[in-house]
Amino acid sequence: MLIGWTIAKYFERFLNSFSLRLCSGCSKVYADDYYCEFCLERLKYSWLKQNYSRKYLDFDYQELEDILEENFYPRIYKATKYDDATKALIRHFKYRKPFLSEFWARFLYNYWTLHADWILSELSIGDIETYKSADLPLSKLDIYISAVPMYAGKQKKRGYNQAALLAEDFTEIFDLSQKYLAQTTQGLVQLELASVNFVPDLLVRVKDTPSLFNKAKYQRLEIVKDAFVFDASLLPETTNEQLVLLLDDISTSGASFMELGKVINRSGYSGDLVFLSLCG
Ligand SMILES: [Zn+2]
Numbered sequence: 001m002l003i004g005w006t007i008a009k010y011f012e013r014f015l016n017s018f019s020l021r022l023c024s025g026c027s028k029v030y031a032d033d034y035y036c037e038f039c040l041e042r043l044k045y046s047w048l049k050q051n052y053s054r055k056y057l058d059f060d061y062q063e064l065e066d067i068l069e070e071n072f073y074p075r076i077y078k079a080t081k082y083d084d085a086t087k088a089l090i091r092h093f094k095y096r097k098p099f100l101s102e103f104w105a106r107f108l109y110n111y112w113t114l115h116a117d118w119i120l121s122e123l124s125i126g127d128i129e130t131y132k133s134a135d136l137p138l139s140k141l142d143i144y145i146s147a148v149p150m151y152a153g154k155q156k157k158r159g160y161n162q163a164a165l166l167a168e169d170f171t172e173i174f175d176l177s178q179k180y181l182a183q184t185t186q187g188l189v190q191l192e193l194a195s196v197n198f199v200p201d202l203l204v205r206v207k208d209t210p211s212l213f214n215k216a217k218y219q220r221l222e223i224v225k226d227a228f229v230f231d232a233s234l235l236p237e238t239t240n241e242q243l244v245l246l247l248d249d250i251s252t253s254g255a256s257f258m259e260l261g262k263v264i265n266r267s268g269y270s271g272d273l274v275f276l277s278l279c280g
Pocket of ligand 1: 029038
């Protein structure tokens with residue numbers, strides 16, 4: 001299904017390159033990009049300002065301790081706010097226009113490049129080899145990118161999982177020459193990218209869960225409980241640092257990310273885990 005939509009996505013882009021297109025947001029104005037300048041103006045480019053949203057969850061810590069079986073707090077980063085403007089622009093990507101994943105992948109990747117040093121600084125970087133005398137200690141990093149999975153039946157009906165398309169395009173535009181600086185417990189470390197991989201089947205949704213929209217936050221946790229399976233065997237054994245980046249389009253309460261984090265933690269995966277969402 002993913003391959004079918006990947007072909008459709010490129011075909012759509014190919015056609016679009018020859019003609020003016022109507023804005024995918026308002027459908028009123030012709031646009032050079034996927035959205036017109038008026039729509040883009042309403043979208044808060046959080047990487048241009050200091051107002052990036054960093055929010056762990058919609059639950060406070062005491063509530064979490066009461067709910068969770070284990071002491072686990074996922075790290076969730078949201079590129080922009082889930083407001084009326086964003087909602088209107090994302091709606092088309094979610095339901096009718098899979099080719100918009102290219103735009104949203106760029107949006108998220110810009111957020112990542114601006115904040116990666118800071119995001120990576122919060123990870124538990126392990127062994128560091130000393131890299132020539134004058135340079136900073138160096139650690140090699142493998143990144144595995146995947147998406148919050150959709151239930152197979154639902155995906156068949158809709159035709160695609162927008163989060164998976166987003167993750168695929170995000171991986172495609174990743175600049176492998178990027179280096180990061182991370183402040184760790186062992187001091188300042190240079191992180192060099194060894195590989196960036198798209199792993200579409202890393203997670204599977206095994207329960208056909210109802211929409212979390214309009215549900216109370218505790219209900220949401222109950223709904224997504226045991227809904228996911230994580231296949232750690234898809235990640236190779238390596239001495240490099242490992243980071244799983246899980247992408248989604250919208251994360252409001254963080255309930256799905258929290259459940260996914262629990263599943264991944266229990267699998268024995270020992271690398272790091274970061275959740276990246278377009279908005280929330
Ligand atoms: Zn527009």
